[in-house]
Amino acid sequence: MTAPRTHRLGLGWLAALTLAALLAPAAAQAEFGIAPSSFLAKTHATVPLAQAVNPFPVYQREVDIGAIAAAPSLIQAGAHPDATASFRLVESTPGASDDNAKDVEVALPAGFVGDPEAVPACTRADFSGAFSPGTSGSCSPVSQVGVASFELNEGGGGTYPVYRIAATTGSPASFGIPIFGIAGIVLNPRLRSDGDYGLTVVTSDINGQPYGLRRSSLTFWGVPADPSHDPERWLGGGDGDWGAGSGLAPRPFLSNPGYCDSGPLDTTISLDSWQAPGQWLPVNPLDPAYRSSAPAPGGCGSLRFGGLAAPAGLSFQPAVRRADTPSGYDARLTLPYNENPGTLANPTLRDSVVKLPPGVVIDPAAASGLGACSPRQIGFLGSGFPLPAPLHFDERPVSCPDSAKIGTVEVRTPLLDHPLTGAVYLAEQGDNPFGSLLAIYLAIEDPATGIVVKLAGRVVADPADGDLTARFEDNPELPFTELALHFFGGPQAPLVNPQVCGAKTTATELTAWSAPYTPAIVVSDSFTIDGGANGSTCLASVAAAPNAPSFEAGTVTPIAGAYSPFVLQISREDGSQRLRGLNLTLPPGLSGKLAGVPFCSEAAIRRAESMTRPGDGARELASPSCPPGSRLGRVSVAAGAGPGPVHVPGTVYLAGPYKGAPLSLVTVVPALAGPFDLGVVTVRAALEVDPASAQIRVLSDPLPQILEGIPLDLRQLRINLDRSDFSLNPTSCARMSLAGGLLGTDSVAALSSPFQVGACRALGFEPRLRLSLKGGTARDDNPALTATLTQTAGQSNIARVSVALPHSEFLDQAHIGTICTRIQFAAEVCPPASIYGHARAITPLLDQPLEGPVYLRSSSHPLPDLVAALHGQVDIVLDGRIDAVRGGIRTTFSTVPDVPVSKFVLRMRGGKRGLLVNSTSICNATKRATVQARGQNGVAHDFAPLLQAQCSKRD
Known part of the structure; x- marks a missing residue:
């Protein structure tokens, strides 16, 4: 799976964009909104605060928006710039803004995120004490991440520190601006899980204040603990002053994105007022007054993906190391995260292509009781959206059935102090973002932070051997350091180990968002299969596997001359050669009544044979190719490794001449198992009749070994010819046998089952x-x-x-x-x-x-x-x-x-x-x-x- 690109251009920047909404009312005017051409968002090198002579410290400093506007933009990918946003509100009356903001949402470009863990959080109690009248609390300078300046309608204003504060429940981080003695402004970012996974900062139901806001400028520091910011660090509460050290080891808070082909990056703002709640501005989402564009990052060729000191790593290990056995698997991908403020940040992961070891394939037995997750249940909104997020999902919790859950996921990100957890679900066949047979969803839900992440991965099974490749492409531009997937084990594990022992290697190609300017890397991991199935000896090759199937056949009621259902069953153990073909000679006198049984026509057989596409199984089940009058009985096929193979039923029909034989059997099996429909499996068997004895010899066509890349791993074949008055016992009570051969992977196993009927003397004989x-x-x-x-x-x-x-x-x-x-x-x-x-x-x-x-x-x-x-x-x-x-x-x-x-x-x-x-x-x-x-x-x-x-x- 790919990891998101680290556009960590500050969460704090959001504070600047929403500050206008957070200070409240002037008298209601005719207009309300952002003044045209006033909205500026920019990354730059450090620009000192402008200084003024004033007895009050909050008026002695001001964000120098003129100098910032004149400074060159710092767009080097992976750099750690300061970020400033500035704007003013519409003023119908000079010196006063219109209406009072109620709710504000600021949407940052995808990939612009900050690392709040760069500084410790100020407690909510200390933050409240910093602005509440009559209190003496304050936030420590170590929690400061920037400064904000603003002008009020009544001529007041000032410059205040911006702190990282304890996060609001349901938000990944929170930032606070204490307006001393008046108000505390809290900004809560949320992840746009229903779109491009950018950040939107939400401020809701803003309380009225005695002074309305006219203009705001806010600067977030790229490296808050850098000593260059000490003169602008606030020490103390309302009676404090500028100038303090951090004492922390510098760690980047902001990093420029690593996606140099993104094009201009837009930041937008929307808001409503207490006077007109729910009437969001702008009316036109393309209104330029509510949009600020920043240049795309450059210099991606200077980035290092993977790192030397902390290279990317992969672990892929089975829970069980026996061959031909269902097993859980644990996968772990680690990526470096550079916390050195003097170097460029690592780009984040865009695409990953995981090639599982040859022989690690899907186990058909997993289909027993398995469900699938529909697009509605996962919340899929569609595909074809612009980069960086072509696939969109909604923000609701998933409603996938537990039966569709095939594993768990855990992600560790440097942006949070705890891991994010979720589940891995099997997607519905064909009805998924790729329209593919196989796909999986990773769904992460974290109520503490409100983060919801839904990813879709396409799984491709090689049609020749079933080898698996998983692709996760265009993943969210969010950094992570560790991604752990656990696929369930047990008898219905989705994966099965290779058939032979030895070393097995998994390889993963990782591509960063900075590609093609930084090359892709390949990480790998190996494990060893060191035991045979069911405790048997290790196999060096498939051909070395034993070929000793069990075989039983006969009539249910072995009475001479009586009609009775005929039953045949062939079974094989895990670790043995696969079932590939069958020939069988019936005892003399064991025959069938063909009178009154029409053939399944050649045209009908051709129709059944043509239904090999996924989804055709249900169509065959609803409208069988062969007529019901041709039905002779049932067939049941068990497939998959382990003690619980999946059983798939089908029908046996009588057909006409085939391959020189006068008669034939046609078995038609709709390949429906759990949520899968792999089409229709049609196998024909010629029925040769010995002209001297009328003894019947059955010669089957080759049995299928793989469907749509899923190895069938046939474990049992059971045929029950239960048509009334069809299978007829001989009238000889001599000891006989059903004999034949079973074609395995590399040899033919002899089959023999004793057969004898009774009550022969009770039959008359008077020709x-x-x-x-x-x-x-x-x-x-x-x-x-x-x-x-x-x-x-x-x-x-x-x-x-x-x-x-x-x-x-x-x-x-x-x-x-x-x-x-x-x-x-x-x-x-x-x-x-x-x-x-x-x-x-x-x-x-x-x-x-x-x-x-x-x-x-x-x-x-x-x-x-x-x-x-x-x-x-x-x-x-x-x-x-x-x-x-x-x-x-x-x-x-x-x-x-x-x-x-x-x-x-x-x-x-x-x-x-x-x-x-x-x-x-x-x-x-x-x-x-x-x-x-x-x-x-x-x-x-x-x-x-x-x-x-x-x-x-x-x-």
């Missing part, structure tokens, strides 16, 4: 087969065969089946022509002549049947295999081995997918392309086939269905 021949019935005829297998719902699925035709049916090898090779079959380029039939399967899991050609395919057995290639939403291959048994032909399907099939129809050609030949007339006797079926539950069912033929009565 039925109807066999019919169509065509010639005589010997040597080639009939067509139709085999229709049916099974009622709720039974065990078929695991294996063989069908032996009666002796009447042989394989007609003369009709075995073209055979599809295995290579051709794998490439799906079987010649049409290798097709000998057609198959069709109806399953409750799909909207449409699967169907396709039946081939003869080359085999390692003596006879070619009979292969049904079924196509549809998925592709299934049923591989049947043909052999001879007891003089007949037999086909055995030794591996049948564990999925429910309500009807399967196999049609084999007859005639010239028929593979079957009658060995005898098939109508002269009843013919039966032999079927041996085994269920997935291990139950056998053997039966002998009738072989039906188209026999006539003649046959």
Whole structure:
């Protein structure tokens, strides 16, 4: 963060500008205000008071405004000049001013501040005693910071000391002018927290006095304790006299600003009267009578920013030194403050750019319970104002929620005797002075002094690695010597330590208001991460981290053949390799019912994938890209280091073909966490279906690692496919597993979770087969065969089946022509002549049947295999081995997918392309086939269905 520039051109100067309002009434006249061309404000070298012969000491001295006006302006940046202000009020009647001033406010240029700590404060009791009739109190000469001369309407006046006095509650300092035996004038400066952070001196409800004011001149001393001022130092109260030593070591009270490119610096005055309260003058804020311009400072190249004897310093240290662990952080920036009146003051800090160590990044876990501060709550008034304060905030106390507080701030300034404290708040995403994703506010409130300071800093997270840079620019021109920030620690700390051990360095570039005439400086600090996460061994590299995630998966109700939600959970510990991708093979028979589930369209998926901008998450939540009918379940992602990662929910949808797979899953996660909306994370996973077993393999796209510069640090992935009657258990009670691999940062971790269902024996198993021949019935005829297998719902699925035709049916090898090779079959380029039939399967899991050609395919057995290639939403291959048994032909399907099939129809050609030949007339006797079926539950069912033929009565 940058610190303000030290324009410490006196708080005491304000006294001169408001003195007219502090002495009161003459009779009300027609006009009231500052006389044209009378307002002068100037910095200069010491000009002695003019002396006059008078028996009363207060009339023996007078501010020599003529000599001051003729003296050259002292505008060297950082110098410690005297400062004088002089003016007179409008006089409708010569010798008398009009109306009585009630309230006066004098606004100094931003950066003109004084160091009241240059002298001790006079107590209010001693100050009151200096002007109250009949009292003997007085302020000590050591508290004097200047002199003031004025003329009264009745011809009186005089010259009086100006003291630093004990501050009024709610003001950073107070100055008093004792008009002996008559009045005490108290000036209370306040900080313009709603603008440019300059000082405005306020005098309110001024009490009437017996004499009205005509003219005033006031000089504040640049170095009050300098011996050159001893002749003008007042000793004693109303009966005192000029001439006294200070006895203090000289310390600058005023210093010229260090901003040489500021342009002319204006001082303005405004006031109202008892006769017209609330009617402030000037009516026109540009009225030149109420404005005095001073030249811009020069010679900034002579300033030293940082200093040799007291260089700038930086400390940035974690509370916890374990890798990959949430941690609080303490930052401390120190700047020199030169109190040597013989040298130039240090310029103040304008900009700071803080680059945190690589790997110190935002912890997503911090979003749990985190709030944000809105522009209204912080009191932001707008941007685009002129330098030196482009951003404006109001003066009200902040109303940011405690949930938005991420740290504390403490500032020490040489201008006050105590530190200023406040809080660090997270700004609302996008709705902040920079329109940025990340921004913070520093809010300081000090009731004792009435000081309110609100600063905004932009935080930039590198989109590639999350490294953080904080920028505080054009900060108030106010000096400080120490700025301490404490960022909260604990499980929801906003920052997390780097993943690997070793030295980590923070670097900060500091630019003064005197730039470019003084160069920027860089300060740095280092710390060491010397322990692994959760007490583990230190890692020298990310690749060396362990990759051993925990993995659990299965159905909620593991009953054979029953529908049940499917749940999968993968978790990893802090300090382990990040989750980057997943492949998973489900157990045979664990399937899903696609019937009635529409796909999330490619257009809808593209919409979801395009919603990557901050703020898109809420839009996706309000209007999901995919239709609700495509929803299969829920996904929950846990992100962030520590014991309390943030959990972000999303939705799993069914989608169509992807990357060569017939089906896919789409997970759509609106990245909404706490006050953050990082858009939408869309991850697609291809669902490959093994054509022989119908076993499903899931291949996910890479998991995102960083969003908008915030590393996701995925800790847990939980998927719950809870759509009613979707996930279907197998009907085999064999011990199986869900197995796969998890891609980490530098390796793949094997995943395995045991899986087994029960109650298989409770399932029935009674498939039925109807066999019919169509065509010639005589010997040597080639009939067509139709085999229709049916099974009622709720039974065990078929695991294996063989069908032996009666002796009447042989394989007609003369009709075995073209055979599809295995290579051709794998490439799906079987010649049409290798097709000998057609198959069709109806399953409750799909909207449409699967169907396709039946081939003869080359085999390692003596006879070619009979292969049904079924196509549809998925592709299934049923591989049947043909052999001879007891003089007949037999086909055995030794591996049948564990999925429910309500009807399967196999049609084999007859005639010239028929593979079957009658060995005898098939109508002269009843013919039966032999079927041996085994269920997935291990139950056998053997039966002998009738072989039906188209026999006539003649046959």
